[in-house]
Amino acid sequence: MAKNFVTRSENYSEWYNELVIKADLAENSAVRGCMVIKPYGYAIWEKMQQTLDKMFKDTGHVNAYFPLFIPKSFFEKEAEHVEGFAKECAVVTHSRLRAKQGMQTLEVDPDSKLEEELIVRPTSETIIWDTYKKWIQSYRDLPILCNQWANVVRWEMRTRMFLRTAEFLWQEGHTAHATEEEAVEEARKMLEVYATFAEKWLAIPVLKGRKSAQERFAGALETFCIEAMMQDGKALQAGTSHFLGQNFAKAFDVKFLNKENKLEYVWATSWGVSTRLMGALIMTHSDDNGLVLPPKLAPIQVVIIPIYKNEEQLAQISEKVSEWKKSLEDKGISVKYDDRESHKPGWKFNEYEFKGVPVRIAIGPRDLEEGTVEVSRRDTLEKEIFQQIDLASKIEHLLENIQQNLYQKALTLREEKTYKADTWEEFKDIIENKQGFALAHWDGTSETEQKIKEETKATIRVITFDGVEESGTCIYSGRPSGRRVVFAKAY
RNA sequence: CGGGGUAUAGCGUAGUCCGGCUAUCGCGCCUGCUUUGGGAGCAGGAGGUCGCAGGUUCGAAUCCUGCUACCCCGACCA
Numbered sequence: 086m087a088k089n090f091v092t093r094s095e096n097y098s099e100w101y102n103e104l105v106i107k108a109d110l111a112e113n114s115a116v117r118g119c120m121v122i123k124p125y126g127y128a129i130w131e132k133m134q135q136t137l138d139k140m141f142k143d144t145g146h147v148n149a150y151f152p153l154f155i156p157k158s159f160f161e162k163e164a165e166h167v168e169g170f171a172k173e174c175a176v177v178t179h180s181r182l183r184a185k186q187g188m189q190t191l192e193v194d195p196d197s198k199l200e201e202e203l204i205v206r207p208t209s210e211t212i213i214w215d216t217y218k219k220w221i222q223s224y225r226d227l228p229i230l231c232n233q234w235a236n237v238v239r240w241e242m243r244t245r246m247f248l249r250t251a252e253f254l255w256q257e258g259h260t261a262h263a264t265e266e267e268a269v270e271e272a273r274k275m276l277e278v279y280a281t282f283a284e285k286w287l288a289i290p291v292l293k294g295r296k297s298a299q300e301r302f303a304g305a306l307e308t309f310c311i312e313a314m315m316q317d318g319k320a321l322q323a324g325t326s327h328f329l330g331q332n333f334a335k336a337f338d339v340k341f342l343n344k345e346n347k348l349e350y351v352w353a354t355s356w357g358v359s360t361r362l363m364g365a366l367i368m369t370h371s372d373d374n375g376l377v378l379p380p381k382l383a384p385i386q387v388v389i390i391p392i393y394k395n396e397e398q399l400a401q402i403s404e405k406v407s408e409w410k411k412s413l414e415d416k417g418i419s420v421k422y423d424d425r426e427s428h429k430p431g432w433k434f435n436e437y438e439f440k441g442v443p444v445r446i447a448i449g450p451r452d453l454e455e456g457t458v459e460v461s462r463r464d465t466l467e468k469e470i471f472q473q474i475d476l477a478s479k480i481e482h483l484l485e486n487i488q489q490n491l492y493q494k495a496l497t498l499r500e501e502k503t504y505k506a507d508t509w510e511e512f513k514d515i516i517e518n519k520q521g522f523a524l525a526h527w528d529g530t531s532e533t534e535q536k537i538k539e540e541t542k543a544t545i546r547v548i549t550f551d552g553v554e555e556s557g558t559c560i561y562s563g564r565p566s567g568r569r570v571v572f573a574k575a576y
Numbered sequence: 577c578g579g580g581g582u583a584u585a586g587c588g589u590a591g592u593c594c595g596g597c598u599a600u601c602g603c604g605c606c607u608g609c610u611u612u613g614g615g616a617g618c619a620g621g622a623g624g625u626c627g628c629a630g631g632u633u634c635g636a637a638u639c640c641u642g643c644u645a646c647c648c649c650g651a652c653c654a
Contacts, residue, residue, distance in 0.1 A: 431614040
Protein backbone atom coordinates (compact mmCIF):
# COMPACT_ATOMS: atom_id res chain seq x y z
CA MET A 86 0.00 0.00 0.00
CA ALA A 87 1.46 3.31 -1.03
CA LYS A 88 1.84 5.84 1.70
CA ASN A 89 2.91 9.40 1.55
CA PHE A 90 4.56 9.09 4.93
CA VAL A 91 7.96 7.69 5.63
CA THR A 92 7.60 4.73 7.88
CA ARG A 93 10.86 3.72 9.44
CA SER A 94 11.56 0.31 8.03
CA GLU A 95 13.81 -2.25 9.65
CA ASN A 96 16.45 -1.05 7.28
CA TYR A 97 17.90 2.35 8.07
CA SER A 98 19.22 2.72 4.51
CA GLU A 99 15.82 2.32 2.98
CA TRP A 100 14.32 4.76 5.43
CA TYR A 101 17.02 7.27 4.56
CA ASN A 102 16.57 6.84 0.82
CA GLU A 103 12.82 7.18 1.01
CA LEU A 104 13.18 10.28 3.13
CA VAL A 105 15.55 11.96 0.68
CA ILE A 106 13.22 11.32 -2.22
CA LYS A 107 9.97 12.18 -0.48
CA ALA A 108 11.26 15.31 1.23
CA ASP A 109 11.98 16.50 -2.30
CA LEU A 110 15.72 16.87 -1.76
CA ALA A 111 17.11 14.69 -4.53
CA GLU A 112 16.52 11.74 -6.80
CA ASN A 113 18.59 9.21 -8.69
CA SER A 114 19.71 10.37 -12.11
CA ALA A 115 20.01 8.48 -15.35
CA VAL A 116 23.73 8.16 -14.68
CA ARG A 117 24.76 5.37 -12.35
CA GLY A 118 25.73 6.56 -8.89
CA CYS A 119 24.87 10.17 -9.66
CA MET A 120 22.14 12.24 -8.11
CA VAL A 121 19.87 15.07 -9.16
CA ILE A 122 19.75 17.62 -6.35
CA LYS A 123 16.28 19.14 -6.54
CA PRO A 124 15.58 22.84 -5.91
CA TYR A 125 14.57 22.36 -2.28
CA GLY A 126 17.66 20.28 -1.53
CA TYR A 127 19.90 22.68 -3.39
CA ALA A 128 18.54 25.62 -1.40
CA ILE A 129 19.89 23.93 1.73
CA TRP A 130 23.26 23.39 0.09
CA GLU A 131 23.32 27.06 -0.96
CA LYS A 132 22.79 28.08 2.65
CA MET A 133 25.72 25.89 3.67
CA GLN A 134 27.85 27.37 0.91
CA GLN A 135 27.07 30.95 1.85
CA THR A 136 27.79 30.38 5.50
CA LEU A 137 31.04 28.50 4.95
CA ASP A 138 32.21 30.91 2.29
CA LYS A 139 31.83 33.79 4.71
CA MET A 140 33.72 31.87 7.38
CA PHE A 141 36.56 31.16 4.94
CA LYS A 142 36.77 34.80 3.93
CA ASP A 143 36.72 35.90 7.56
CA THR A 144 39.78 33.71 8.10
CA GLY A 145 41.66 35.31 5.21
CA HIS A 146 40.89 32.95 2.34
CA VAL A 147 39.98 33.74 -1.26
CA ASN A 148 38.20 31.71 -3.91
CA ALA A 149 39.71 30.49 -7.17
CA TYR A 150 38.94 27.86 -9.77
CA PHE A 151 41.12 25.12 -11.24
CA PRO A 152 40.45 22.79 -14.20
CA LEU A 153 38.16 19.79 -14.06
CA PHE A 154 40.67 17.67 -16.01
CA ILE A 155 43.96 16.56 -14.61
CA PRO A 156 46.70 14.97 -16.77
CA LYS A 157 47.29 11.39 -15.68
CA SER A 158 50.99 12.03 -15.14
CA PHE A 159 50.20 14.51 -12.35
CA PHE A 160 48.85 11.71 -10.24
CA GLU A 161 52.00 9.68 -10.65
CA LYS A 162 54.09 12.30 -8.92
CA GLU A 163 52.97 11.64 -5.36
CA ALA A 164 53.26 7.93 -4.55
CA GLU A 165 50.66 7.61 -1.79
CA HIS A 166 48.24 9.87 -3.61
CA VAL A 167 48.31 7.59 -6.69
CA GLU A 168 47.60 4.57 -4.57
CA GLY A 169 44.71 6.27 -2.81
CA PHE A 170 42.84 7.44 -5.90
CA ALA A 171 43.90 5.23 -8.83
CA LYS A 172 41.10 2.73 -8.29
CA GLU A 173 38.26 5.21 -8.55
CA CYS A 174 38.92 7.54 -11.46
CA ALA A 175 36.89 8.55 -14.49
CA VAL A 176 39.33 8.76 -17.41
CA VAL A 177 38.98 10.79 -20.60
CA THR A 178 40.72 9.06 -23.49
CA HIS A 179 39.21 10.58 -26.65
CA SER A 180 37.99 13.94 -27.81
CA ARG A 181 35.53 13.11 -30.56
CA LEU A 182 32.61 10.98 -31.64
CA ARG A 183 31.62 10.08 -35.15
CA ALA A 184 28.44 8.89 -36.80
CA LYS A 185 27.99 5.21 -37.38
CA GLN A 186 25.38 3.59 -39.66
CA GLY A 187 24.08 6.88 -41.00
CA MET A 188 23.37 9.12 -38.03
CA GLN A 189 21.58 6.52 -35.93
CA THR A 190 24.39 5.76 -33.53
CA LEU A 191 27.66 7.31 -32.51
CA GLU A 192 31.01 5.75 -31.81
CA VAL A 193 34.27 7.03 -30.40
CA ASP A 194 36.48 8.24 -33.20
CA PRO A 195 39.70 6.23 -32.80
CA ASP A 196 41.64 9.00 -34.54
CA SER A 197 40.85 11.36 -31.67
CA LYS A 198 42.75 9.41 -29.02
CA LEU A 199 44.46 11.77 -26.58
CA GLU A 200 48.22 11.60 -26.26
CA GLU A 201 47.86 11.71 -22.51
CA GLU A 202 44.69 10.65 -20.75
CA LEU A 203 42.87 13.20 -18.61
CA ILE A 204 41.46 12.31 -15.22
CA VAL A 205 38.23 13.91 -14.07
CA ARG A 206 39.39 15.34 -10.73
CA PRO A 207 38.70 13.20 -7.68
CA THR A 208 40.44 15.98 -5.69
CA SER A 209 42.62 18.81 -6.91
CA GLU A 210 45.90 18.72 -4.97
CA THR A 211 47.95 17.77 -8.02
CA ILE A 212 46.71 20.33 -10.50
CA ILE A 213 46.74 23.03 -7.85
CA TRP A 214 50.33 22.30 -6.80
CA ASP A 215 51.39 22.25 -10.43
CA THR A 216 49.91 25.78 -10.58
CA TYR A 217 51.32 26.95 -7.24
CA LYS A 218 54.78 26.17 -8.56
CA LYS A 219 54.35 29.07 -10.95
CA TRP A 220 53.04 31.39 -8.26
CA ILE A 221 55.72 30.88 -5.64
CA GLN A 222 59.33 32.04 -5.71
CA SER A 223 59.85 33.99 -2.53
CA TYR A 224 58.68 33.87 1.09
CA ARG A 225 56.92 37.11 0.14
CA ASP A 226 54.54 35.05 -2.05
CA LEU A 227 53.42 33.08 0.97
CA PRO A 228 51.06 32.14 2.37
CA ILE A 229 48.62 31.29 -0.41
CA LEU A 230 45.17 30.72 1.04
CA CYS A 231 42.85 29.52 -1.73
CA ASN A 232 39.53 27.79 -1.71
CA GLN A 233 37.65 26.26 -4.62
CA TRP A 234 33.94 25.43 -4.90
CA ALA A 235 33.69 22.57 -7.35
CA ASN A 236 32.38 19.18 -8.27
CA VAL A 237 34.54 16.07 -8.14
CA VAL A 238 34.14 12.50 -9.38
CA ARG A 239 35.08 9.31 -7.57
CA TRP A 240 34.05 6.13 -9.30
CA GLU A 241 32.82 4.35 -6.19
CA MET A 242 31.68 0.74 -6.31
CA ARG A 243 28.64 1.45 -4.26
CA THR A 244 26.90 4.76 -3.91
CA ARG A 245 24.28 6.28 -1.70
CA MET A 246 22.50 9.59 -2.08
CA PHE A 247 24.39 12.47 -0.46
CA LEU A 248 26.67 10.16 1.52
CA ARG A 249 28.60 8.72 -1.38
CA THR A 250 27.65 9.70 -4.91
CA ALA A 251 29.90 9.22 -7.92
CA GLU A 252 29.89 12.95 -8.49
CA PHE A 253 29.57 15.34 -5.58
CA LEU A 254 29.79 19.03 -4.82
CA TRP A 255 32.30 20.30 -2.30
CA GLN A 256 34.77 22.97 -1.41
CA GLU A 257 38.45 22.24 -1.20
CA GLY A 258 40.85 24.63 0.43
CA HIS A 259 44.51 24.43 -0.60
CA THR A 260 47.06 26.49 1.24
CA ALA A 261 50.81 26.98 0.94
CA HIS A 262 53.00 28.14 3.83
CA ALA A 263 56.60 29.04 4.61
CA THR A 264 56.80 27.05 7.83
CA GLU A 265 55.60 23.78 9.24
CA GLU A 266 54.13 25.50 12.30
CA GLU A 267 52.07 27.83 10.18
CA ALA A 268 50.72 24.99 8.04
CA VAL A 269 49.77 22.87 11.04
CA GLU A 270 48.10 25.88 12.60
CA GLU A 271 46.14 26.46 9.39
CA ALA A 272 44.93 22.85 9.25
CA ARG A 273 43.83 23.04 12.88
CA LYS A 274 42.18 26.41 12.37
CA MET A 275 40.08 25.16 9.46
CA LEU A 276 39.02 22.12 11.43
CA GLU A 277 37.72 24.53 14.07
CA VAL A 278 35.80 26.37 11.37
CA TYR A 279 34.18 23.10 10.33
CA ALA A 280 33.40 22.14 13.91
CA THR A 281 31.78 25.50 14.59
CA PHE A 282 29.76 25.24 11.41
CA ALA A 283 28.58 21.72 12.24
CA GLU A 284 27.58 22.55 15.79
CA LYS A 285 26.21 26.07 15.45
CA TRP A 286 24.53 25.81 12.06
CA LEU A 287 23.82 22.15 11.38
CA ALA A 288 23.15 21.50 15.08
CA ILE A 289 25.29 18.38 14.81
CA PRO A 290 27.66 17.75 17.73
CA VAL A 291 31.07 16.56 16.53
CA LEU A 292 34.19 15.01 17.98
CA LYS A 293 37.35 16.79 16.92
CA GLY A 294 40.65 15.03 16.56
CA ARG A 295 43.09 13.24 14.31
CA LYS A 296 42.83 10.11 12.19
CA SER A 297 44.97 7.02 12.71
CA ALA A 298 47.65 6.36 10.08
CA GLN A 299 45.39 3.87 8.40
CA GLU A 300 42.49 6.28 7.96
CA ARG A 301 44.64 9.19 6.86
CA PHE A 302 44.18 11.00 3.53
CA ALA A 303 46.40 9.66 0.74
CA GLY A 304 49.48 11.89 0.77
CA ALA A 305 48.92 13.59 4.14
CA LEU A 306 51.18 13.54 7.19
CA GLU A 307 48.24 14.21 9.46
CA THR A 308 44.48 14.20 8.91
CA PHE A 309 42.26 16.10 11.31
CA CYS A 310 38.56 15.38 11.26
CA ILE A 311 35.17 16.09 12.74
CA GLU A 312 33.20 12.96 13.42
CA ALA A 313 29.45 12.83 14.05
CA MET A 314 27.13 10.11 15.29
CA MET A 315 24.00 9.30 13.31
CA GLN A 316 20.75 8.16 14.93
CA ASP A 317 21.58 4.50 14.36
CA GLY A 318 24.86 4.85 16.25
CA LYS A 319 27.12 4.73 13.23
CA ALA A 320 29.80 7.35 12.69
CA LEU A 321 29.95 9.80 9.82
CA GLN A 322 33.05 11.74 8.92
CA ALA A 323 31.67 15.21 8.37
CA GLY A 324 34.78 17.14 7.40
CA THR A 325 38.53 16.77 7.13
CA SER A 326 41.55 19.04 7.23
CA HIS A 327 44.94 17.70 6.18
CA PHE A 328 48.46 18.72 7.04
CA LEU A 329 50.29 17.64 3.90
CA GLY A 330 53.82 18.45 5.05
CA GLN A 331 56.13 19.00 2.09
CA ASN A 332 54.89 15.98 0.15
CA PHE A 333 53.20 17.86 -2.66
CA ALA A 334 55.83 20.58 -2.75
CA LYS A 335 58.45 17.89 -3.29
CA ALA A 336 56.32 16.04 -5.85
CA PHE A 337 55.75 19.23 -7.87
CA ASP A 338 59.04 20.90 -7.03
CA VAL A 339 57.62 23.96 -5.34
CA LYS A 340 60.42 25.84 -3.56
CA PHE A 341 60.77 29.37 -2.22
CA LEU A 342 63.67 31.57 -1.17
CA ASN A 343 63.48 32.36 2.54
CA LYS A 344 64.72 35.48 4.28
CA GLU A 345 68.19 33.92 4.55
CA ASN A 346 68.21 33.48 0.75
CA LYS A 347 67.99 29.70 1.08
CA LEU A 348 65.74 27.47 -1.05
CA GLU A 349 63.11 25.56 0.93
CA TYR A 350 60.13 23.37 0.06
CA VAL A 351 56.71 24.85 0.76
CA TRP A 352 54.44 23.45 3.47
CA ALA A 353 50.86 22.57 2.55
CA THR A 354 47.37 21.94 3.84
CA SER A 355 44.09 20.95 2.22
CA TRP A 356 40.63 20.76 3.71
CA GLY A 357 37.14 20.05 2.49
CA VAL A 358 33.50 19.42 3.19
CA SER A 359 30.96 18.15 0.70
CA THR A 360 27.29 17.57 -0.03
CA ARG A 361 27.77 14.68 2.38
CA LEU A 362 26.91 17.24 5.05
CA MET A 363 23.37 17.07 3.68
CA GLY A 364 23.36 13.38 4.50
CA ALA A 365 24.60 14.14 7.98
CA LEU A 366 21.84 16.67 8.44
CA ILE A 367 19.16 14.27 7.30
CA MET A 368 20.36 11.35 9.40
CA THR A 369 20.97 13.36 12.55
CA HIS A 370 17.64 15.12 12.98
CA SER A 371 14.93 13.47 10.90
CA ASP A 372 12.08 11.41 12.30
CA ASP A 373 9.26 9.25 10.95
CA ASN A 374 7.29 12.32 9.95
CA GLY A 375 10.07 13.35 7.62
CA LEU A 376 12.92 15.77 7.51
CA VAL A 377 13.75 18.04 10.44
CA LEU A 378 15.82 21.07 9.52
CA PRO A 379 17.67 23.29 11.98
CA PRO A 380 16.30 26.84 11.56
CA LYS A 381 19.66 28.25 10.49
CA LEU A 382 19.68 26.04 7.39
CA ALA A 383 16.01 25.82 6.54
CA PRO A 384 15.20 27.47 3.19
CA ILE A 385 11.75 28.15 4.64
CA GLN A 386 11.92 28.89 8.36
CA VAL A 387 8.28 29.70 8.94
CA VAL A 388 5.28 28.62 6.93
CA ILE A 389 1.92 30.27 7.40
CA ILE A 390 -1.20 28.33 6.49
CA PRO A 391 -4.62 29.96 6.27
CA ILE A 392 -7.78 28.12 7.22
CA TYR A 393 -10.93 29.65 5.77
CA LYS A 394 -14.45 28.94 4.65
CA ASN A 395 -14.93 31.72 2.16
CA GLU A 396 -13.20 34.44 0.17
CA GLU A 397 -13.98 37.05 2.75
CA GLN A 398 -12.21 35.16 5.50
CA LEU A 399 -9.23 34.50 3.27
CA ALA A 400 -8.97 38.20 2.52
CA GLN A 401 -9.04 39.04 6.23
CA ILE A 402 -6.39 36.43 6.98
CA SER A 403 -4.18 37.49 4.09
CA GLU A 404 -4.20 41.04 5.33
CA LYS A 405 -3.04 40.01 8.81
CA VAL A 406 -0.46 37.63 7.37
CA SER A 407 1.14 40.21 5.12
CA GLU A 408 1.85 42.34 8.20
CA TRP A 409 3.41 39.44 10.07
CA LYS A 410 5.33 38.32 7.02
CA LYS A 411 6.89 41.74 6.76
CA SER A 412 7.84 42.00 10.41
CA LEU A 413 9.32 38.48 10.34
CA GLU A 414 11.27 39.25 7.19
CA ASP A 415 12.56 42.43 8.80
CA LYS A 416 14.16 40.16 11.36
CA GLY A 417 15.79 38.12 8.58
CA ILE A 418 13.39 35.22 8.91
CA SER A 419 12.30 33.51 5.69
CA VAL A 420 8.55 33.09 5.54
CA LYS A 421 6.26 31.31 3.14
CA TYR A 422 2.57 32.09 3.07
CA ASP A 423 0.88 29.12 1.47
CA ASP A 424 -2.54 30.29 0.33
CA ARG A 425 -2.84 27.76 -2.47
CA GLU A 426 -6.42 26.74 -2.97
CA SER A 427 -5.47 23.45 -4.53
CA HIS A 428 -4.72 21.79 -1.21
CA LYS A 429 -6.50 21.63 2.10
CA PRO A 430 -4.82 22.73 5.33
CA GLY A 431 -4.28 19.14 6.51
CA TRP A 432 -2.42 18.37 3.34
CA LYS A 433 -0.18 21.38 3.80
CA PHE A 434 0.55 20.51 7.43
CA ASN A 435 1.87 17.15 6.36
CA GLU A 436 3.75 18.51 3.40
CA TYR A 437 5.74 21.03 5.42
CA GLU A 438 6.39 18.55 8.19
CA PHE A 439 7.81 16.31 5.53
CA LYS A 440 10.06 19.05 4.24
CA GLY A 441 11.29 19.86 7.74
CA VAL A 442 10.08 23.46 8.01
CA PRO A 443 10.89 24.40 11.64
CA VAL A 444 7.82 26.50 12.49
CA ARG A 445 4.29 26.41 11.18
CA ILE A 446 1.69 29.04 11.90
CA ALA A 447 -1.97 28.26 11.25
CA ILE A 448 -4.61 30.95 11.30
CA GLY A 449 -8.35 30.51 10.88
CA PRO A 450 -11.69 32.13 11.72
CA ARG A 451 -11.37 31.23 15.40
CA ASP A 452 -8.04 33.01 15.62
CA LEU A 453 -9.40 36.09 13.87
CA GLU A 454 -12.01 36.38 16.60
CA GLU A 455 -9.69 35.68 19.49
CA GLY A 456 -6.53 37.41 18.30
CA THR A 457 -4.49 34.21 18.36
CA VAL A 458 -2.57 31.86 16.04
CA GLU A 459 -1.69 28.20 16.30
CA VAL A 460 2.07 27.67 16.30
CA SER A 461 3.58 24.24 15.76
CA ARG A 462 7.27 23.39 16.11
CA ARG A 463 8.71 20.67 13.90
CA ASP A 464 11.31 19.34 16.32
CA THR A 465 8.86 18.27 19.02
CA LEU A 466 5.63 18.41 16.97
CA GLU A 467 4.11 20.40 19.84
CA LYS A 468 1.33 22.88 19.16
CA GLU A 469 0.74 26.03 21.13
CA ILE A 470 -1.65 28.99 20.90
CA PHE A 471 0.15 32.35 20.64
CA GLN A 472 -1.36 35.80 21.05
CA GLN A 473 -0.89 37.77 17.83
CA ILE A 474 0.71 40.67 19.69
CA ASP A 475 4.45 40.85 19.06
CA LEU A 476 4.33 37.61 17.07
CA ALA A 477 7.58 38.17 15.19
CA SER A 478 9.68 38.37 18.36
CA LYS A 479 8.07 35.25 19.77
CA ILE A 480 8.76 33.34 16.57
CA GLU A 481 12.33 34.58 16.45
CA HIS A 482 12.81 33.30 19.98
CA LEU A 483 11.18 29.99 19.12
CA LEU A 484 13.51 29.47 16.15
CA GLU A 485 16.53 29.96 18.40
CA ASN A 486 15.03 27.54 20.86
CA ILE A 487 14.53 24.91 18.15
CA GLN A 488 18.10 25.33 16.93
CA GLN A 489 19.35 24.75 20.50
CA ASN A 490 17.03 21.87 21.14
CA LEU A 491 18.10 19.98 18.02
CA TYR A 492 21.72 20.26 19.03
CA GLN A 493 20.98 19.13 22.58
CA LYS A 494 18.91 16.19 21.40
CA ALA A 495 21.69 15.01 19.10
CA LEU A 496 24.29 15.50 21.83
CA THR A 497 22.25 13.55 24.35
CA LEU A 498 21.85 10.69 21.91
CA ARG A 499 25.58 10.59 21.26
CA GLU A 500 26.35 10.58 24.97
CA GLU A 501 23.86 7.80 25.58
CA LYS A 502 25.37 5.71 22.83
CA THR A 503 29.00 6.25 23.81
CA TYR A 504 30.46 3.55 26.02
CA LYS A 505 33.77 2.70 27.62
CA ALA A 506 35.09 -0.69 26.62
CA ASP A 507 37.71 -2.31 28.85
CA THR A 508 37.61 -5.84 27.55
CA TRP A 509 37.33 -7.43 24.12
CA GLU A 510 33.90 -8.83 25.03
CA GLU A 511 32.60 -5.44 26.10
CA PHE A 512 33.99 -3.96 22.92
CA LYS A 513 32.27 -6.48 20.67
CA ASP A 514 29.02 -6.03 22.58
CA ILE A 515 29.10 -2.28 22.03
CA ILE A 516 29.86 -2.54 18.33
CA GLU A 517 27.52 -5.39 17.52
CA ASN A 518 24.60 -5.03 19.93
CA LYS A 519 24.53 -1.60 21.50
CA GLN A 520 25.62 0.05 18.25
CA GLY A 521 27.44 3.16 19.26
CA PHE A 522 30.86 4.65 19.91
CA ALA A 523 33.33 2.56 21.92
CA LEU A 524 36.00 4.38 23.88
CA ALA A 525 38.81 1.89 24.09
CA HIS A 526 42.51 1.56 24.64
CA TRP A 527 44.54 0.74 21.56
CA ASP A 528 48.19 -0.16 21.26
CA GLY A 529 48.77 2.36 18.47
CA THR A 530 49.63 -0.14 15.73
CA SER A 531 48.00 -0.40 12.32
CA GLU A 532 48.13 -4.21 12.61
CA THR A 533 45.85 -4.19 15.64
CA GLU A 534 43.53 -1.66 14.03
CA GLN A 535 43.30 -3.83 10.93
CA LYS A 536 42.55 -6.99 12.96
CA ILE A 537 39.82 -5.21 14.89
CA LYS A 538 38.33 -4.00 11.63
CA GLU A 539 38.34 -7.49 10.17
CA GLU A 540 36.70 -9.02 13.22
CA THR A 541 34.11 -6.35 14.05
CA LYS A 542 33.93 -3.95 11.07
CA ALA A 543 34.67 -1.14 13.53
CA THR A 544 37.43 1.33 12.76
CA ILE A 545 39.12 4.08 14.70
CA ARG A 546 37.01 7.09 13.88
CA VAL A 547 38.97 9.71 15.72
CA ILE A 548 41.74 10.22 18.23
CA THR A 549 40.19 13.17 20.00
CA PHE A 550 42.14 16.32 20.83
CA ASP A 551 40.60 16.53 24.28
CA GLY A 552 41.18 12.89 25.22
CA VAL A 553 42.52 12.38 28.73
CA GLU A 554 45.83 10.73 29.55
CA GLU A 555 44.99 7.40 31.12
CA SER A 556 47.10 4.29 31.25
CA GLY A 557 45.44 1.04 30.27
CA THR A 558 45.85 -1.97 28.06
CA CYS A 559 44.82 -2.44 24.45
CA ILE A 560 41.48 -4.26 24.25
CA TYR A 561 42.78 -6.44 21.44
CA SER A 562 46.47 -7.05 22.02
CA GLY A 563 46.71 -6.35 25.77
CA ARG A 564 49.72 -4.13 25.22
CA PRO A 565 50.01 -0.86 27.16
CA SER A 566 48.22 2.27 25.98
CA GLY A 567 48.26 5.87 27.15
CA ARG A 568 44.76 6.92 26.17
CA ARG A 569 41.44 5.83 24.74
CA VAL A 570 40.39 6.32 21.12
CA VAL A 571 36.94 6.26 19.50
CA PHE A 572 35.95 3.10 17.64
CA ALA A 573 32.72 2.72 15.65
CA LYS A 574 31.19 1.40 12.50
CA ALA A 575 31.17 4.11 9.89
CA TYR A 576 29.25 5.25 6.85
C1' C B 577 33.50 -7.37 -8.41
C1' G B 578 30.81 -11.56 -5.13
C1' G B 579 25.72 -12.85 -2.67
C1' G B 580 20.37 -11.85 -2.68
C1' G B 581 16.17 -9.31 -4.80
C1' U B 582 13.28 -6.32 -8.22
C1' A B 583 11.60 -4.42 -13.19
C1' U B 584 3.69 -3.82 -15.14
C1' A B 585 0.57 4.25 -16.23
C1' G B 586 3.80 10.04 -13.00
C1' C B 587 4.24 7.02 -8.02
C1' G B 588 3.05 2.45 -5.36
C1' U B 589 1.22 -2.32 -6.87
C1' A B 590 -2.13 -7.31 -8.28
C1' G B 591 -1.59 -10.96 -11.83
C1' U B 592 3.82 -14.80 -13.13
C1' C B 593 4.11 -20.96 -9.74
C1' C B 594 -0.36 -23.53 -13.26
C1' G B 595 -0.04 -19.28 -20.77
C1' G B 596 -6.32 -17.70 -22.74
C1' C B 597 -11.67 -12.56 -22.89
C1' U B 598 -10.90 -5.30 -22.85
C1' A B 599 -3.90 -6.27 -17.77
C1' U B 600 -5.92 -5.32 -11.38
C1' C B 601 -6.30 -1.88 -7.56
C1' G B 602 -4.81 2.60 -4.75
C1' C B 603 -2.49 7.49 -4.95
C1' G B 604 -1.76 11.34 -8.29
C1' C B 605 -3.77 13.91 -12.94
C1' C B 606 -8.31 16.28 -15.90
C1' U B 607 -13.88 18.05 -15.61
C1' G B 608 -18.12 19.34 -12.50
C1' C B 609 -20.59 20.10 -7.84
C1' U B 610 -20.18 20.06 -2.60
C1' U B 611 -16.03 20.94 0.90
C1' U B 612 -11.66 23.51 4.06
C1' G B 613 -9.08 23.68 12.48
C1' G B 614 -4.48 17.19 10.58
C1' G B 615 -3.47 14.09 3.89
C1' A B 616 -11.99 15.84 1.68
C1' G B 617 -16.66 13.39 -0.71
C1' C B 618 -19.47 12.03 -4.92
C1' A B 619 -19.93 11.52 -10.26
C1' G B 620 -17.55 11.29 -14.88
C1' G B 621 -12.78 11.04 -17.64
C1' A B 622 -7.58 10.65 -19.58
C1' G B 623 -3.25 7.85 -19.11
C1' G B 624 0.25 1.18 -20.70
C1' U B 625 6.25 -0.53 -26.24
C1' C B 626 3.98 -5.34 -18.95
C1' G B 627 12.78 -3.31 -18.65
C1' C B 628 15.25 -4.75 -23.75
C1' A B 629 16.23 -8.59 -27.64
C1' G B 630 15.35 -13.28 -29.36
C1' G B 631 12.74 -18.09 -28.94
C1' U B 632 8.51 -21.79 -27.87
C1' U B 633 3.08 -21.54 -28.94
C1' C B 634 -3.10 -20.99 -32.38
C1' G B 635 -2.17 -17.50 -28.30
C1' A B 636 3.09 -14.82 -23.76
C1' A B 637 3.15 -9.78 -18.46
C1' U B 638 3.09 -15.26 -17.50
C1' C B 639 7.35 -20.52 -20.18
C1' C B 640 12.82 -20.71 -22.25
C1' U B 641 17.65 -18.12 -23.60
C1' G B 642 20.57 -13.83 -23.58
C1' C B 643 21.14 -8.78 -22.14
C1' U B 644 20.30 -4.21 -19.34
C1' A B 645 19.02 -1.17 -15.27
C1' C B 646 17.95 -0.37 -10.26
C1' C B 647 17.74 -1.75 -4.85
C1' C B 648 19.79 -4.32 -0.48
C1' C B 649 24.11 -6.95 1.90
C1' G B 650 29.62 -7.34 1.45
C1' A B 651 34.63 -5.56 -0.46
C1' C B 652 36.15 0.02 -1.62
C1' C B 653 35.46 5.07 0.10
C1' A B 654 34.29 11.48 2.02
